[in-house]
Each structure stands twice: as C-alpha cells, then as structure tokens.
Amino acid sequence: MENIIKYMIDEDLGFSDITTNALIPHDKIAKAKIISKDRGIIAGINLAKSIFKEYGLEITCFKEDGDEINRKDIIMEITGSAKDILYLERTVLNLMMRMSGIATITSKMKLKVQNNGVNVKIAGTRKTSPALHKFDKMAIAIGGGDTHRFRLDDMVLIKDNHIAVVGSVSKAIELAKEKCSFTKKIEIEVETTEDAIIAATLGADIIMLDNMTPNNIKETIAVLDRQDLRENVFIEVSGGINENNILEYAESGVDIISLGFITHSFNSLDISLTFDL
Numbered sequence: 001m002e003n004i005i006k007y008m009i010d011e012d013l014g015f016s017d018i019t020t021n022a023l024i025p026h027d028k029i030a031k032a033k034i035i036s037k038d039r040g041i042i043a044g045i046n047l048a049k050s051i052f053k054e055y056g057l058e059i060t061c062f063k064e065d066g067d068e069i070n071r072k073d074i075i076m077e078i079t080g081s082a083k084d085i086l087y088l089e090r091t092v093l094n095l096m097m098r099m100s101g102i103a104t105i106t107s108k109m110k111l112k113v114q115n116n117g118v119n120v121k122i123a124g125t126r127k128t129s130p131a132l133h134k135f136d137k138m139a140i141a142i143g144g145g146d147t148h149r150f151r152l153d154d155m156v157l158i159k160d161n162h163i164a165v166v167g168s169v170s171k172a173i174e175l176a177k178e179k180c181s182f183t184k185k186i187e188i189e190v191e192t193t194e195d196a197i198i199a200a201t202l203g204a205d206i207i208m209l210d211n212m213t214p215n216n217i218k219e220t221i222a223v224l225d226r227q228d229l230r231e232n233v234f235i236e237v238s239g240g241i242n243e244n245n246i247l248e249y250a251e252s253g254v255d256i257i258s259l260g261f262i263t264h265s266f267n268s269l270d271i272s273l274t275f276d277l
Contacts, residue, residue: 001134005051008091020086030082030275034093036073037270040104041066043142044096045076047135051092055084065142066103075271082275089273098132099139100269105262106143109246113257118250120257123148125238127260136263148258156180158188160210169195173202187236193220200229209254211239217252 036042045065052059057080063069075096078085110122123146128136137147149155158172166172169190176186187206188199193216199207209217217237224230236256237249242265249257 001047004131004134005047005091005095007131008095009051009088012091013087017083017087020083024083024086026083028082029080030085030277031077031079032085032273032275033077034075034096034271034273036069036075037071037272038100039070040068040100040269041107041143042069042075042096042269043099043103043139044092044135047099047138048076048092048096051088052078052080052085055088056080057084066144069100069269078273085273085275093271093273095135097268097271099135099142100271101266102136102139102263103143104269105243105266106140106145109243109257109259109262110144112243112246113250116247116250118247120250120254121146123236123256123258124263125258125260128263140262143262145262146256156184156186157208158186160189160191163189169198170202173199173204177203189238193223196220197223197227197229200224200227200233204233206234206236206256208236208238208258210237212237214245214248214252217249217254221253 042063043065045061045063049059049061057078060077063073063075069075106122113120113122124137124140125148134150137150140147149157156176158176163169163172166175169188173186173188185205187208188204189208189210190196190199191210191212196207196209209220212220221230221235234255236258237252237254238258241249241257241259242261246257
C-alpha cells in the first residue's frame with residue numbers, strides 16, 4: 001500500500017506543482033483542517049495520518065476510522081509546510097472520500113439487516129478498482145463488513161467459469177481437495193439446487209448460491225436441511241443484491257451476503273481541506 005500511495009502522489013505531482021511553487025514561499029508554515037461536507041462513516045484517517053507524517057507534518061485527529069460524521073465536522077488538523085499540505089491535499093482527500101463512501105454504504109447495509117433482527121454477514125467481493133483493491137477492502141472492514149478474500153491465493157473459490165472448463169461441480173471439488181492444501185477453505189459457486197446438494201455432499205465449506213431468487217434460496221436450503229447437509233456448510237448468496245432487495249435475501253436463511261455494489265456503485269463522501277489564515 002505504501003508503494004501505491006507513493007505512486008499516487010508522484011502521479012499527481014508530476015515534475016512539480018508549478019502553481020504552489022510560484023505562489024507559496026518555501027518556508028511558509030500554515031494550519032489546515034479537513035472538514036466533512038457529508039454525513040456518513042469516515043474511513044482513511046489512519047492512512048491520511050501516515051501520509052502527512054511522512055512529510056513531517058503535525059496531525060491532530062478529532063475523529064477515528066469508523067466514526068459517524070456530520071456536515072461541518074472537523075476531522076483533523078494539519079500543521080506544517082504549506083507547500084507540502086498543498087502537494088498532498090488531493091491524493092489524501094481522494095482516498096478518504098472513496099473509502100468513506102464504501103464504509104458508509106457497507107455500514108448502511110449491515111445496519112439494515114441487523115435492525116430487522118437478522119444475523120447475516122455482509123461481505124465485499126473482488127469487484128474493486130485495480131490498485132485500489134486493498135483500500136476498498138480496508139474501507140469495507142471499517143464499515144463493519146467482512147472483506148471476503150483479498151487475493152486469489154486466500155482460498156479456493158470455484159466459479160462458473162472454472163466449472164465450465166473442468167466439466168462438472170463434482171470434478172471441480174475433487175480436484176480442489178486433491179491439489180490444494182487442507183488449510184484452504186473450499187467455496188463453490190452454484191446456480192441450481194442439484195449442484196448445491198452435490199457440493200455439500202462432497203464436503204465444500206461454503207456454497208455460493210449465485211443469481212438465485214430468495215424463493216429459490218429458501219427451497220435449496222430446505223432441501224439441504226432435509227438431507228442433513230445444511231449444518232456442515234456456510235451458505236453465501238450473491239448476484240444482483242442491493243439496498244432495495246437485501247432484506248429479502250437476508251431473511252432467506254443464508255449466512256453470508258456478498259455485495260459487489262458496495263465497491264462499484266457507491267457514492268463518495270464529500271470531504272474538503274481548508275486553511276486557517
């Protein structure tokens with residue numbers, strides 16, 4: 001993440017900040033504050049602190065990652081070289097705005113489920129932006145969600161394209177058990193009740209019911225229950241789930257809901273930096 005942040009700063013700076021260099025004396029010391037212009041869950045504060053401190057700036061924080069914020073809340077104050085504050089301003093704000101947007105929608109989905117008395121994990125997916133993947137996942141965790149797998153080496157996740165190439169659900173699970181370490185959980189994506197039964201019978205740890213309706217999910221779980229297969233497997237659902245229909249899925253008897261939209265269709269929070277003069 002440090003290398004990615006360094007690249008972000010270098011990319012934004014180019015050869016130099018010609019505006020700041022022309023207008024601001026090298027020895028000018030100033031105080032600035034980061035202010036919320038939105039309501040939501042703040043995320044990215046620890047990253048902002050580390051970026052500013054790397055440039056020798058002094059930081060006072062009034063909020064912590066995961067705190068609720070309102071409009072006009074002061075999130076942090078920064079004191080030091082005015083030039084350095086201006087160099088870093090956009091990179092820091094972009095990260096915080098993006099991460100706070102993800103944390104906010106994650107928290108909203110989690111609370112929506114919890115407030116209706118349903119105990120279901122809200123998880124992210126790998127539908128994140130390249131290079132920003134770890135930041136997006138961190139934001140999910142700050143918002144109270146489960147990060148799911150970070151990378152392809154975290155766990156075995158057999159998707160529809162794997163099954164298409166291998167030929168069947170059973171063959172895919174057999175190969176995974178044969179060739180992967182026992183330390184790795186095996187999850188498989190299925191689209192029918194029949195394949196869910198096969199996966200549970202063969203010892204999959206997690207079964208993802210993909211693109212099923214809530215009624216299909218209830219029927220599948222009922223069949224697994226009748227065959228004494230439900231207790232030995234986590235049931236995850238994914239595909240087309242959003243804030244409008246999440247309760248239907250949460251109440252279908254599943255353990256995990258994974259949501260791509262919290263990292264690809266969120267709204268960034270509006271956060272700004274101003275100088276105290």
